Amino acid sequence: MHPPAAISLLLLLTITTTTNGHNITRILQKNPEFSTFNHYLTLTHLAGEINRRQTITVCAVDNAAMSDLTAKGLSLETIKNVLSLHVFADYYGAKKLHEITKGSTSTATMYQATGEAPGTTGFVHITDAKGGKVRFTPEDNPSQTDVVFVKSVLEMPYNISVIQISQVLNSPEAMAPTSAPDLNLTSLLQREGCKSFYNLLTTSGAIGTFLSSVDGGVTVFCPSDDAVKEFTPKYKNLTAEGKTALLLYHGVPTYNSMGMLRSSNGLMNTLATEGANKYDFTVQNDGEDVKLKTKVVTAEISGTVVDDEPVAIYRIDKVLMPRELFKATVAAKKGDGKGDDAEAPGPDSSDDYGDDDAADQKANSGGKVVASAVMVLFVVVAFL
Numbered sequence: 001m002h003p004p005a006a007i008s009l010l011l012l013l014t015i016t017t018t019t020n021g022h023n024i025t026r027i028l029q030k031n032p033e034f035s036t037f038n039h040y041l042t043l044t045h046l047a048g049e050i051n052r053r054q055t056i057t058v059c060a061v062d063n064a065a066m067s068d069l070t071a072k073g074l075s076l077e078t079i080k081n082v083l084s085l086h087v088f089a090d091y092y093g094a095k096k097l098h099e100i101t102k103g104s105t106s107t108a109t110m111y112q113a114t115g116e117a118p119g120t121t122g123f124v125h126i127t128d129a130k131g132g133k134v135r136f137t138p139e140d141n142p143s144q145t146d147v148v149f150v151k152s153v154l155e156m157p158y159n160i161s162v163i164q165i166s167q168v169l170n171s172p173e174a175m176a177p178t179s180a181p182d183l184n185l186t187s188l189l190q191r192e193g194c195k196s197f198y199n200l201l202t203t204s205g206a207i208g209t210f211l212s213s214v215d216g217g218v219t220v221f222c223p224s225d226d227a228v229k230e231f232t233p234k235y236k237n238l239t240a241e242g243k244t245a246l247l248l249y250h251g252v253p254t255y256n257s258m259g260m261l262r263s264s265n266g267l268m269n270t271l272a273t274e275g276a277n278k279y280d281f282t283v284q285n286d287g288e289d290v291k292l293k294t295k296v297v298t299a300e301i302s303g304t305v306v307d308d309e310p311v312a313i314y315r316i317d318k319v320l321m322p323r324e325l326f327k328a329t330v331a332a333k334k335g336d337g338k339g340d341d342a343e344a345p346g347p348d349s350s351d352d353y354g355d356d357d358a359a360d361q362k363a364n365s366g367g368k369v370v371a372s373a374v375m376v377l378f379v380v381v382a383f384l
């Protein structure tokens with residue numbers, strides 16, 4: 001193989017490994033008959049949840065069927081429950097639907113996964129009926145017999161199947177009125193364990209930036225009350241701007257579920273980020289644990305306060321110290337604290353973090369570079 005061919009192969013490999021997620025919005029956009037359904041998947045944030053899943057079946061309904069649903073005057077949260085019943089946690093292509101063993105099966109839906117569905121109400125019965133018809137029946141509404149398979153829209157075995165069904169699945173439980181999720185950051189941040197951090201946000205005025213980020217999605221890493229207490233002397237040493245930057249550093253302007261944090265390691269921009277490579281930190285999972293690494297300190301997520309798209313709040317065990325405000329211990333040792341600017345108090349020598357973490361981080365990224373270089377070499381050699 002010629003070098004250019006090897007290079008384009010490499011490029012192709014890189015592209016395919018970075019774009020393996022699907023995009024339900026884009027898939028449905030090709031079919032204007034599903035535009036209302038598609039619109040509501042976006043409005044209810046279900047689209048994001050669908051894109052994050054592997055092995056999934058989306059049962060779309062056309063605009064006429066959707067207008068029956070929207071005419072009911074349900075709240076957006078209730079519509080979300082109804083539509084989540086249309087997303088199966090398993091892969092059903094046309095072939096599999098017509099080959100259901102014993103003619104009938106029951107499948108769990110995303111409504112089941114929300115934990116909002118009592119008992120088995122989050123399940124849908126699939127029946128391979130006479131005459132090649134496939135019928136879908138909500139578990140809590142056995143009398144609904146008018147929902148049948150219409151056609152396959154897209155099949156990517158066994159990642160995502162999008163099919164059209166004839167009607168909306170009418171589940172009394174999913175359609176029951178629900179209370180809207182609490183998106184009031186002010187009250188959410190006052191929940192246990194985050195009070196001290198919340199007080200800092202209000203006294204500094206940084207809370208405003210957090211509040212105005214809610215609509216577009218926000219993730220807050222709130223240091224525990226103990227962590228804030230321990231950090232107080234250092235906090236007091238910061239200028240007003242330094243304090244605000246430090247607080248904004250604990251917010252990320254996108255929603256991140258725990259699953260997303262566990263699976264997407266890498267740099268994360270924060271509300272304090274202005275321009276490239278400023279006030280960011282690295283997310284790194286260690287099995288189920290998630291660590292946040294700045295060049296100065298490594299904090300660990302110790303609990304979830306809220307995780308309800310578009311808002312996620314996690315408790316962390318240490319205050320995140322950005323390198324822009326605090327010297328990394330390695331650097332501090334070299335410079336011996338000389339030339340510190342006024343708002344950059346170096347970390348105490350008694351700190352049990354910093355040194356090792358900074359070294360770890362270097363070692364890790366070095367390891368990664370070596371590993372990818374080896375991979376590239378391997379691939380090139382294999383194909384030349």
Ligand SMILES: *[C@@H]1O[C@H](CO)[C@@H](O)[C@H](O)[C@H]1NC(C)=O
Nearest residue numbers: 022023024025026027029051
């Ligand atoms: C999915 O596709 C839509 C429409 O093409 C686009 O606006 C959106 O940003 C995409 N979402 C992701 C997560 O790529």
Ligand SMILES: *[C@@H]1O[C@H](CO)[C@@H](O)[C@H](O)[C@H]1NC(C)=O
Nearest residue numbers: 020021054155156157158159
């Ligand atoms: C399904 O997803 C996996 C992993 O993301 C990917 O390797 C595979 O190519 C996908 N299959 C199809 C048909 O796209």
Ligand SMILES: *[C@@H]1O[C@H](CO)[C@@H](O)[C@H](O)[C@H]1NC(C)=O
Nearest residue numbers: 183184185186187188189190
């Ligand atoms: C949010 O919660 C706070 C504290 O509980 C309350 O004072 C405020 O009125 C609420 N804001 C909205 C918009 O409901």
Ligand SMILES: *[C@@H]1O[C@H](CO)[C@@H](O)[C@H](O)[C@H]1NC(C)=O
Nearest residue numbers: 233234237342344345346348
């Ligand atoms: C506060 O700043 C001063 C001067 O920069 C420094 O000597 C002192 O160690 C700092 N105190 C703390 C707790 O960081």
